[in-house]
Amino acid sequence: MRILTGNDLKSGAVVWWDGSDWSLHVDHAVDVGDRAEEIAAREEAARRVNVPYAIEAQRDDNGVRPAHIKDRVRALGPTVRPDLTLKPSDAQAGNWVI
Amino acid sequence: MTESPAPGTDTVAGVSPDDVQFRFREDEMADHAQVTVDAFLEQADAAAVRIEPGDDARALIPHLERLKLAEVNFPAFGDGRGYSSARILREAGYAGELRAVGDVLVDQLGYMRRCGFDSFAPDAPIAASDAEAALARWPHVYQNAADARRTIPEARHE
Amino acid sequence: MYAYDQYDQAMVDARVAEFRDQAQRRLDGKLSEDQFKPLRLMNGLYLQLHAYMLRVAVPYGTLDSRQMHALAEIADKYDRGYGHFTTRQNIQYNWIRLEDAADILADLAKVEMHAIQTSGNCIRNISSDHFAGAAADELIDPRPYAELLRQWSSFHPEFSYLPRKFKIAVIASDTDRAAMKLHDIGIQIVRNDAGAIGAAFYVGGGMGRTPMIAPCIREFVALDQLVTYAEACLRVYNRHGRRDNKYKARIKILVHELGAQEYAAQVEAEFAHLLDQGVEPPLAELERIATFFADPPFEDDAATEIDRSDPDFALWVDRNTHPHKTPGYVSAVISLKPVGGIPGDASADQMHLMAELAKDYSFDECRVMHTQNIVLPHVKIADLHALWSKLDEAGLGSPNLDTVEDIIACPGLDYCSLANARSIPVAQKIQQRFADSGRTAELGELKLKISGCINACGHHHAGHIGILGVDRKGTENYQLLLGGSEAQDTSLAKITGPGFDEDGIVDAVEKATDVYLSNRADGERFLDTYRRIGMAPFKEALYD
């Protein structure tokens, strides 16, 4: 699937397009198919997102997994600071990135 | 080369006086067609030149007495060669109009003024109030440059 | 330490106001990201993997306790309670909101700090010897010259849109602790045969994609022509540096393509011209700046003996202190490299503590080292035990300066959007391996440096052992390099061969150290043995 990501303009937080809004959780990301550019342009113009871009990802039983490691790090947070990731209570969360 | 190309051919490369948005000079705006640096050097009667980033502004120094308008192009704001071109001309004593054209942004006006530019023809017009604020931004300056501002080190030791 | 006067303060305040306006225009949509990006970068604000990142300048690495406390407060108030000290003696915050950025700059301005030109294609923060003003082996304190250049380079009207970033380091001893020859301009303050103090200029060094050691282009520039000569170096670069390819835009490529001699000749011509242009600030300005760097009131007959009966303390003293020019004093290094920690990271609490210790034990001064540690430059030997006890209690007493545990690591893929691979976990695993095997002490001085990509923020080319993270078909892979140095014997490390995965690189480092241990001659460091026996025995051990 093709999903859309970017950073929140004000906070810089990593966000994912969930079909109607921007979510902090990659698992909420929806397949945007060939509408990536259109959505990105509209949302960026409205300043709801900063530097959006489309990436490849896969949905499986555990959720949505971006194809590239960089976006998996973005989705989770720094693997060396589990306490600051989106899954602070899951000590093994970093393994998902690799 | 046997013949100098005449104005009106491809050597003419400048913006028109109408495009000039800000000007910090009292004299009449020069009404000469700007030609490329190469053409300027060849045409003994040329009085206005357009300097591209890769041009050597020093080549103009022997001809400053006929130079009335030097237009420095910034095709992209991040290409800072034009700042050096401007200072080189001012350091050589050029006192005519020095015009910055192209991708000239409000946040660069202050630096450009310091390098000796005294007229501006930005591709995208800048709001007059924004330009005024940008030019009034810096209460002091650290370096000597093409403007006559007293520098901080000078102020500290006078 | 340098203190702002009303002019310096007014400039920094104006910058805060300017940036507040720029950030607001971005938030209001009057600036596009493309237009805003160079403006925020000139204020050290990046967009990184997880959020905005703010890089704050620490000019020549020097901080007083008030400033260190302020850095801690910023970490608590605007970030997540910590900061990262970098190889350019700066500090970075990883979780900054654009909305807060101008307020942070305003808080910094209150303690005479800023983020001016900590990114962008301009002259960056000037770095220097972290033992400046303290080292027994220095000619003179290099920081007044660094401060003079800081002022000259701040808001420079001609050199704010250079072909690429531009880094300057200033040192004043024959021992190079600032990687001087790996900078765009490295300046060594020297004394000439006539006994006069001046500056030797090394231009065109750098790491990154095409590492190069800077050649000396002038052996002596008089002190009252220092700024003019720097201006000439920059003008030649601004005019002729390549702008067609960002990977070839650094000055090292220009110097290399022209040849050092031709580049030097062009600089000479420009210099001769600029000497008549009134570029140089009055010499009185340099003298004014120098007064701020006068020695603190050292005690004349401070004790030089200490009780070494506690072996942990004795080890720390041996490892983490450096000879001082004044008898009875040393410079003491606070290691930010605890085993398993994040190299260069410090929590707000740790920063507060380091600030207090600087105040209590080091004439209110501390320094950021390019090795991502902190120095207390002027500590009385008699105070060392008290200092060490407090550090040890706070987990800041690792006795590992310049050992294999004192790893330089860039943020890598855990934080950096340019990264190919993570650096920090590799550093942690290597530290752990050697801490467990107990070999750290036996290996002696061993500088290990890790970068998460070719940009080389982790100085991997200059490591006795270097590690470079690369992307191998979407997975992290690590190349091993051997034989680099950023000291006075500057050399560039060479790649051993094919890369390794994360566990493989840890094994590979260990194997390389085994080769050293079984080959070393008396008194040889890892680097010396490598230089003597060459790459072959290492390759054999690694790949056969």
Ligand code: SF4
């Ligand atoms: S070396 Fe590369 S990965 Fe590491 S901090 Fe620099 S740019 Fe980022």
